[in-house]
Amino acid sequence: MATNRAPPSEQEIKGRIITHMNTQHSRELSHYLRHYVGLSARAATASPAIQDMSLTGMAIKTLNGTYDVPFSPPLSSWAEARPRVIAMDVTAREALGISDIYLTEYAWPRGFDWVPLGGVVFYYICCVGLPWVVPGSGIWDTLEVVFPGGPEWFLWIVRTIFWIVFGIHVVEVFLLDRWRLQKHGVPRFSRVWWAWTSNIFFEGVTTWNRLDSIIAAKRAEKEGKKH
Template sequence: MAEKSSQATDAAAKQRIITHMNNDHQDSLIRYLKYYIQLSSFSARNAYLVDISFNDLTILSSKGTSHAIPVKPAMTSWSEARTRVVAMDGDAVIGLGASNITVKKYKPPRGWMTAVFVTCALTYLCFCRRANFEPGSVFYDTLLRNVPSFAKFCRVIQPWLFWFMVVAHVGEASWMAKSRLEKHTVRMFSRVWWMWVLSCFVEGLGSSMRFDECVEEEKAKKEGMKH
């Protein structure tokens, strides 16, 4: 009876660890796959812990491939699990040149950033085609009919302005994804990831500034939990 009770206790402890890691620390699981198995952010994005033993962690990649990551030195009891997984994550953070601060939310524009976002969005909309600045279009007939010279100017610069914005903002969004989202383990192609990337594509610099604010807020929360 005592042996069965011990086995049940071990099984329950093991399941609690698996559930906790999957629900609250997927960012660590992603880093494990990237650092210890050297998977890409794409392949590691849906990391899922399926098993844990005193000797290793078994994690599924986004492709459904199972990867065993050794726990060194091996644990002797489940009470050591928290210390070991934290230490492993610390090594992964350093090895990847990443941050132990994970951003899990999107912060929308506010104040002057809202004005910039709306202005950029309207510019994309208006300058997406030359026909918008020609008679017969809703935009021309509604807003530009009385200023034909300005409409002609906009028609001339339309392809230059539109493609300049697209190229510049694609570059900014790519840099945002690499320098911030990947560094702070925002899961690739998740809802939050798309919101930051698309926001950066529309407005540019403002989204990077708000992301940095989120990082500082998370740092403050982590520091507060230590006291």
């Protein structure tokens, strides 16, 4: 004989919501802390987890403390919890300039990407090797034969453009972090962050194209799932 199962209690519903948010949506919790509490990105991503929750708000704990994030207006029932936390995340992401497409992987250079990468790496090797470019050395003799203008011109070029090359690539690291990596949820100094920033420092502009193609593919895949 079938028995009627009692509906879950409010405490059980709250427990399920907390467990789901803590296990599946820690990224969203960090968004709440950044937007509604004003924490820095580093502080907000320090293992955020809901410690307690009520119809009036959430208490989110991190390694640095516990912070109250209110529901405004308060929930009238737990049935409103899911659409509310989704809406709060949309509001937080828009205010923070964070996309709903997250970059979680690194992609190696491909095809033509290796050309600028090889060129910049070769240039830095030339910079490191300057102390060995002296009259009478094998490098000096080789440059007299193969390099237009000879070793003197080689030394002048390498030394003159160093700060230009270095400065351009440092700026590209800064802009990639600000315009792409932070926007697409890559934590600073994470493994993925180091991979992309190191890459653009040596490769340059083609890094943008490769990263944007990944983002575009993720966007297309997400839009396809909606239909």
